[in-house]
Structure formats: structure tokens, C-alpha cells
Amino acid sequence: MALTLHVDGAKWRAAQDAALAANPGLVPVIKGNGYGFGPATLYAEASRLRVPMVAVGTYAEVPGALAGFPGDVLVMEPFRAAIHAGLPQVGEGRLVHTITARVDLDALLVANAAARVVVEGLTSMGRFGAPVEKVGDLMAAGHGEGVTLHLPLGSGHIDEISRFVEAVGGIRPFFVSHTTSDEVAALRHRFPEHRFAARVGTDLWLADRSAYEVRAHVLDVRPLSKGDRVGYRQRPQPAGHLVVVSGGTSHGVAMESPASAATARSRAIAVAEGMLEAAHRVRSPFTVSGTMPRFAEPPHMQCSLLTLPAGVTPPLVGDIVPVRMRLTTAYPDAVVIE
Template structure:
């Protein structure tokens, strides 16, 4: 049984090339599940791109990235003395640490006096960072080689970035997230002596959605009569076919992050989906015979049971069906580039 991410390599990489052209100085973000492709593959792709720096999400991800990529590795998780002081890779010369407080800086430098540091500013994201008023002192104490800013989604960040740049005008390198190509060009024009390096993940690795597809194997097919039961919960079935397909919770099937639901339409969809779930009529992300059959019950760990109604042509055992999944929460058994 397998759930496989199939990738048209040339098409996929054409999206990378377009993104690199739109964002000079790009710092590819490689974190978590590697956007469905796996972090190791993305590190190798970044090496081929010829970029100088990549960014990882956490210190746990740093050793593998250092092994697979020959350039600098920026850790976006801030160094915290109670959590990270015992990690063996702290002195690595290609590792760039993110610092947000003088206490953490003191801890890091007591372990590795030559540790490379980027100071993070506290943006309107209100996640990690030093307030703009404290930035100058921390940058000076750290002899920071860069300032990093993690901004909210969307555009309109130039004024916020300006406040930080004006606070520490001597810092020449800036790592920024969620800026548009136009905003990046404006920053470079406004501050010609500065280097703005956009950190980009989703818009790089998922730039060409038609270049990849998740497919699952059909493991079993059988006709069922109305009232037959199936699954752990022994729910009654309508007449038709029951399909057993690869792909379950361990792969990320039906494991979704909370939706924002910020518009009336999105809230209505969320309510409708809740009603369907309560009635055990949740549509699956699998496509079979041109439609999305419903789950017979919640997905199992490595496979799912689907209900195919009367009139729909069932697939054969060994066939593959496509699966609509959010790649940032997808863990395929294999990634096949062709």
C-alpha cells in the first residue's frame, strides 16, 4: 500500500526559476515536512539553485540541513537558553542563530563566543522578537550580521519595515518574509546600501500546483447492499461499493489545520461541513470516477474506507486515484520525480 507524491520535475523546477527571478537574494525556507516533498530533497534542490543561505524552522531541523546543504543555515526559531544550551551543533560556523534577548545572547556566547547571530525584531505578528526600541542595543551587543523580520501575510509592510531599518541603519543585511516583489524592489531602491533577503517557502516550493499530484492505490473493492456494515464503528452503508484505498491519518489524510473563516461565505462553508460531519456524510479528498466519495468512517492510520454509490464505476484493485491534500500537512510514503 502506498500514497505517493508524483512530481513533474521540469515543470516543478520551472516554478522555482520564476520565483528566483522575482525575488533576488531569496532564502529558501525548508521546514517541517518539507512542504510535502521532504526536507532532504528540498535541501538538494536549494544546493542546485546556487543560493547562499537556507532557513529552517527549528534547531531539530538544523543538523540534517547542514549535512545536505553546503551554504549557511539560518534557524528561525529563536535561541532559548533553557531549551537549546546543550545542543551539539551550536558552534557550527555555517549556522546562523536568531536572538531576541540579551539573556539568550549571553548564554549562546558563553557556549560559543564566535556564534553567528541575526537579531529578530518584534513585528506586528507579535510572535518572536525584540521591540524596535530595544533593537539597537541588542544588535550592538551581538555584533549581529543581520536583522530578521517575520511579517504577517499579505502586503503593505513597507512602513513597518522602515521603522526597524531607521532604528539600526548600520545593519546592512535584512531577512524579511511576506513581502511582494514590488515591495522588495522599493526597499532596495530606498536603501541602496542595504541587502534585503526574502525568506520564501510556500511561494517557492508550491509555485506550480499543476506540477505535482498525490495518488493513492486502490487496495480492495467490493459490492455492498443497503444496510451492510463496515469499519470499526460498524456504520450502515448505502448500496454500492466499498473501497479500501491507501492513505490515512499518518499521511495527513483529513488532518486539516483550523480555517480562518473570516468571511460570511467561509463561515457558511464551515457550518455546512460541520453538519455533514455530524451526519457522517463527510466527503473524502479522494477522486474516484470523477467525484469525491464520502468516508465510510474516519480514516484509519494508513488506509481509508470510502463509499461509492450505485451507478458510479468502481476502480480495480491496483488502480490509483488522486487525493486532494494540503502539502504542508502531507506525509507521502514516497516522492517520485519524473
């Protein structure tokens, strides 16, 4: 019983190599669930790419990164004196801290006078960062190694990044997120004295969707008569077959972030999906016998109950079925790189 991420190693690594070739100097982002592959796997891949630095999301991820990757580790979460000052890894020489405020910088330098820092600028993303007019002072006070900018999704970032480059002054490396390779190339052309390094996660690890697939096992199959009740909630089922498959909420099955609903079409889809959920008619992400059957009830922690319609040939116990999942929310039992 397992939910497994199968990876075509040659195709997956070819996509990584292509991403690095298109964006020289990129900093791989390895955070959270490791984009479904697991952080340890990605540390090894970053080492294979021979990049000098990786970026992690939080200080909680630092020990694993330092152990799994031989180069520098940039922490994208800003250093906060009230939270991080006592962490043992603050003194680690390979660690690069993100600073957004003078009070935090001063506390970091008390904890480690030789601390390495980058200064985050407050962009239109609006999450955290120092206003553009204060970035230069923080850089000077902390002997900053560069400026980091986290941009919104989409394109059109060149002018916003340029404002920071022009305001900060001096020759500084800039670490930028959610920029295209064309934007980075344009910035290098506009400011040839500066180094621009894109922090890349999704477009590096998930670039070729044909290179990986999540798969589940069929654990049980039983015929259903109309009205048969199954599961924790004893919901009546239509005629067909009950198929029990590996993969549930602990793996991220059917776990989704809120929809952005930015367009009329996406809002209509969200409304339709809500109505189907209210009627207990939600389609599962599993493909069984060529169809995507509905959940018989919400997924369990480690398995799911599916209702296969009458007339569809049921699978056999032990069969393997593909699962359509967002890898950024997936926690497979195993990752198999072939």
C-alpha cells in the same frame, strides 16, 4: 500500497527558477515536512539553485540541514538559553542563530564566542522578537549579521519594515518573511544601501500546483447493499461499492488546521462542514471514477474506506487515484520526481 507524491521535475524546477529570478537573494525555507517533498529533497534543490543560505524552523532540524546543504543555515526559532544552550550544534560555524533577548545572547556567546546571529524584531505578527528600540543594541552586542522580520500574511508591509530599517541604523542585511517581490523591490529602491533577502517557502516550493499530484492505490473494491455495516465503527452504508484506498491519518489525509473563518462565507462553509461531519457525510479528498466519494468512516492510519454511490462504475484493484491534499500537512510514502 502507497501514497505517493508525483512531481513533474521540469515544471517544478522551472517554477523555482522563476521565483528566484523574481526575487534575487531569496533564502529558501525548508521546515517541518519539507512542504510534502521532504527536507532532504529540498536541501538538494536548494543546492541546485546555488543559494548561499537556507532557513529551517527549529534546532531539531539543524543536523539534517547541515548534512544536506553545504551553505549557511539560519534557524528561525529564537535561541533560548534554557532550551538550547547545551546543543552540540551551537558551535557550528555555518549556523546562524536568531536572537530576541540579551539574556539569550549572553548565554549563546558563553557557549560559542564566535556564534553568528541575526536579531529578530517584534512585528505586528506578535509572535516573538525584540521591540524596535532594542534591536540596534542587540545587533551591536552580538555583532549581528542582520535583522530578521516575520510579517503577517498579506501585503502592505513596506512601512512597518521601513520603521525597523530607520530605527536600527547602519548598513544591515534584512531577512523578511511573507513579503512580495514587489515589496522587496520597493524596499531596495527606498534603502539602496541595505540588502533585503526574502525568506520564501510556499511561493518557492509550491508555486506551480500543476507540477505535482498526490496519488493513491485502490486496495480493494466490494459491493454494498443498503444498510451493510463496515469499519471499526460499523456504520450502515448506502447501496454502492466500498472502495479501500491507500492513504490515512499517518499520511495527513483529512488532517486539517483550524479554519480562520474570517468572512461570512468561510464561516458558513465551516458550519456546513461541521453539520456534514456530525451526520457522517464527509467527502473524502480522493477522486474515484470521476467523483469524490464520502468516507465510510474516519480514515484509518494508512488506508481509507470510501463509499462509492450506486450507479458509479467502480475502479479496479491496483488503479491509481488522485488525492487533493495540503502538502504542508502531507507525509507521502514516496516522492517520485520524473
